[in-house]
Amino acid sequence: MDISYDLHTKIPLRFRADGKFRILMVSDIHGGAGYAADKTIRALQALVDETKPDLVLFGGDTAGPGVIHIETAEQLREMLDGLSSPMENAGIPWAHVYGNHDDNFGLSNAEQQTVYEAYPHCVSKAGPADISGVGNYVLPVYSADGERILFNVFGLDSHSGMREFTEEFGLPADTKFFQPSSLAQSGYDTVHFDQIAWYWQTSRALEQYSGAKIPALMFLHIPLPEHALITMHRDDCKFEGGQLEDVACTPLNGGLFSACLQRGDVRGIFCGHDHVNDFCGEYCGIKLGYDGFLSYHACHKNLIRGGRVFDLSADDPAKMETYMVRVHDLLGDEGNS
Numbered sequence: 001m002d003i004s005y006d007l008h009t010k011i012p013l014r015f016r017a018d019g020k021f022r023i024l025m026v027s028d029i030h031g032g033a034g035y036a037a038d039k040t041i042r043a044l045q046a047l048v049d050e051t052k053p054d055l056v057l058f059g060g061d062t063a064g065p066g067v068i069h070i071e072t073a074e075q076l077r078e079m080l081d082g083l084s085s086p087m088e089n090a091g092i093p094w095a096h097v098y099g100n101h102d103d104n105f106g107l108s109n110a111e112q113q114t115v116y117e118a119y120p121h122c123v124s125k126a127g128p129a130d131i132s133g134v135g136n137y138v139l140p141v142y143s144a145d146g147e148r149i150l151f152n153v154f155g156l157d158s159h160s161g162m163r164e165f166t167e168e169f170g171l172p173a174d175t176k177f178f179q180p181s182s183l184a185q186s187g188y189d190t191v192h193f194d195q196i197a198w199y200w201q202t203s204r205a206l207e208q209y210s211g212a213k214i215p216a217l218m219f220l221h222i223p224l225p226e227h228a229l230i231t232m233h234r235d236d237c238k239f240e241g242g243q244l245e246d247v248a249c250t251p252l253n254g255g256l257f258s259a260c261l262q263r264g265d266v267r268g269i270f271c272g273h274d275h276v277n278d279f280c281g282e283y284c285g286i287k288l289g290y291d292g293f294l295s296y297h298a299c300h301k302n303l304i305r306g307g308r309v310f311d312l313s314a315d316d317p318a319k320m321e322t323y324m325v326r327v328h329d330l331l332g333d334e335g336n337s
Contacts, residue, residue: 027272060099060221133157
């Protein structure tokens with residue numbers, strides 16, 4: 001497998017000289033044309049100033065839905081000019097994955113990807129053209145001297161809804177999908193088998209290239225069924241944080257968690273999607289969780305709004321510390337409106 005595409009990013013990601021690397025994840029901004037984004041930009045700027053990340057990751061639903069959305073590349077650029085400014089002005093690399101709402105109004109994710117990648121510090125990649133979705137990529141994080149890969153950041157497209165799934169795979173339009181009664185009866189898609197195979201093959205190829213298995217984090221928008229298991233077994237799964245809505249995962253278990261468990265490299269799988277969930281737990285040694293949300297108009301609660309930080313150390317990259325940072329704690333009541 002040729003991994004030359006995966007070994008490089010527009011801006012090389014490296015652990016700092018002090019051996020640290022920090023990721024800030026934010027999601028569910030739900031921006032678009034005609035949206036006064038000043039409050040969101042202010043909140044993101046506060047998070048960036050406070051956490052001083054080495055990489056910022058947008059966890060999907062950056063745009064849409066409803067009255068506030070994007071329909072054209074020009075509208076997307078207008079939105080991203082503001083949202084990317086805290087990173088672009090500071091020279092901080094940033095990346096994104098797509099959510100179920102980003103392409104709701106005619107501008108496909110493939111068309112959006114060109115706009116994203118035009119930003120100087122955006123390190124997202126379109127990913128292989130022969131697998132499902134857009135934005136399936138790995139970002140290697142090298143040692144401070146740039147000689148060794150110490151960590152991998154995987155981004156995956158978790159797609160949209162089961163209606164689109166039935167159309168793609170030729171199932172009858174009235175096909176019914178069922179959830180256990182303990183889960184939200186949602187109609188959301190998930191990562192497809194060919195994407196999982198790509199992750200597996202890429203992970204193995206990077207291990208062979210590096211001579212060692214490389215610990216990793218994985219980001220996607222829609223939660224996995226295993227995220228729901230955290231809420232059902234809180235003591236055993238070391239549940240912490242808040243859950244104010246049901247886990248809106250897919251009714252299909254695509255097997256991504258099992259693949260990560262068997263490969264043994266992924267240390268955490270984190271998502272957005274459920275705006276007022278920000279919990280984290282651990283199942284079979286893999287951390288699963290949310291990053292809350294950063295919207296000011298879409299199903300929000302002021303005291304949850306914020307982002308999730310991931311702290312990595314070059315001395316032990318497999319050991320990851322993660323915690324939430326709240327906008328309210330940084331800006332007080334000013335950050336609530």
